[in-house]
Amino acid sequence: MSFKRFTITAALPYANGPVHIGHLAGVYVPADIYVRYMRLQEKDVLFICGSDELGVPITLRAKKEGISPQDVVDRYHAMIAKSFEEFGISFDHYSRTSSPVHWETSSEFFKKLYQDGVFTEESSKQYFDEESQQFLADRYIQGTCPNCGFAAAYGDQCEHCGSSLSPTDLKQPKSMLSGKPPVLKETKHWYLPMDQYENWLRKYILEDHREWKTNVYGQCKSWIDQGLKPRAMTRDLDWGVPVPLEEAKGKVLYVWFDAPIGYISATKEWAKANNRNWEPYWKDSDTRLIHFIGKDNIVFHCIIFPVILKAHGDYILPDNVPANEFLNLEGDKISTSRNWAVWLHEFLEELPGKQDVLRYVLCANAPETKDNDFTWKEFQARNNNELVAIFGNFINRAVVLTHKYFDGQVPPMGKTNDLDTEILDRLAEYPVQIGGSLENFKFREALNQMMDVARMGNKYLADTEPWKVIKQDKQRVGTILNLSLQIAANLSILADPFLPRTCEKLRAILGIDKLKWADSGKQNLLQTGNQLENAALLFEKIEDSVVEQQIEKLKASKLENNPDQQVQTRPQKPEITFDDFLKLDIRIGKVVSAEKVAKSKKLLKLVVDTGLEERVIVSGIAQNYTPEQAVGQTVTVLLNLMPRKIMGIESQGMILMAEDADGRFGFLQPDKEVKPGGEVS
């Protein structure tokens, strides 16, 4: 099928924090490269994005900071929009899901599906805070974990033992709004019956879109094969788009219902501002809809959103969803809460003018097929060894030589020899190659091919040695330099999607206007006699000190984070008497044998010599110790704990562990050798 227009979306950044390099590498850089390429092709392309500003985490953050959710999203929306702008992500429109157009669009969408009888209604009992008169999101409920006894477990998860919970599991639940115990109250929600769309999804994805990236296709298949369940499209919350039904007072649309519709709302805003019609971009079958996202969004963009669109009936469906994996930073997962990230707004401030370098590095090292790692050392190396040494250097050589021998005027191309012809032939092939790679979302490959053009230029100069030939044959040198400059002019097109600012500079040096992709591959982009500007460096070397400073900064944030986590240290438990303590029989033991408990991730079955006898104790330490590492360890054992069956094995006691701030466990061991049976008091 040939498409007339292209609607390209990039995942909506969630407005509870700034944008970091992981977002850029996974979503915005590839999307922007793709869009810039399409524009050079003179395609009708629309690039849409915006801030996702609704949902529970934002309300939590607002609460924590003592400000309103609106304050939170205003702050981050402004910050994100500004840094995208400065970085050069060329959205046609950057919107936000708190905009009136979006509320209108998403609630109309809901209404249409409701009227068409798409939703199923279901009532269930949820916790309700009587004092503040509202239903409580899972995260708003705290209580005692039924699993480990941790007193401040959340309704969806216990952060102490990691088990996932449902709010009704909690003992002594408390509302985090009023601090009072919530009551169970009946509430009704509207569900999207995903299960009814299973066959349709199978055809849509598994049959009709076999070309999707393997990670995306595989993940979709996995979801579909596991069986889809109805999913609630409404929530009891006060921060979101109100459900447009009389009987749904106080309820809002589920963020993952409204967020993707945000792409449509943004398109409407763009159309209005530019006096265009938005509808063809979403409704004409000759429009190609492409979503750039990270892997965490696959299910929403490939399954839920298409079902919503299909249920509505008037809309086209995503034709491709090129999801990337994740980018790590210096070996660790990027984490907003732990401040382990390179934030875009800080990068722009601390390394001014280095936008294209970051684009280059993130593209060259994009997590296209698997998670990848960003290191500052690599950032420096790619800049110095590739951008400076290959790309910048080639341009500089060609321009400097032209100034030296021809006063900066493009010399005529005389008779071409075999080598020249070969170079010109290859030059004509690159646009096809690079374009092909880009169209297949192989950005790394495309970038590499683009750099090959510069490599070819360097080799051509080395092979023809104009600085030697000039002594005998100036005309020949003219041909060599003309050809070299034509390569440079071609680069100003071929590199433009990747390095837009650089190409602007390059065009200024060459004295040409912005060209189209269709011009690339040609050997006459520069006219003879065209006056060049003086050579200006396109890239500068990055010194060790610059990257060392960034590495130091990261190290510092790692240190800062520890005290931060200690803030979360649990408060002291209620006072006990000495007699209480005496009830505990704690002794030193030695691990005799250890094996993994089948079907469990965390549990090890240990046999421990307690001095009295050998006992079986099940312990949740498998993520910190292999059975081999555990055997032979001296451990501290709570001996007289009531035996309990864990996954079918009776555990006769408990191994005492010390837990670090990062969640790792360590055995509690005496600093001097103590034989099994030694008492702890």
Add this chain to the structure above:
RNA sequence: GGCGUGGUAGCUCAGCUGGUUAGAGCGCAGGAUUCAUAAUCCUGAGGUCGGGAGUUCAAGUCUCCCCCACGCUACCA
């Protein structure tokens, strides 16, 4: 536990439906060169293609088992 994706030179990755001595870039070593931000160009070293078994005339490429990483999901509590 189930499912998905990945595991190929020091690093980052190509290797299509199985077929001659497994490739590229960066890094490294040696050489050439000086127009260029000591940049460039050439040459070279370096891989039992995660491990094991199997199918085949032939396997990185297919099948089975196992290990590791990341993700999704379930069960147990």
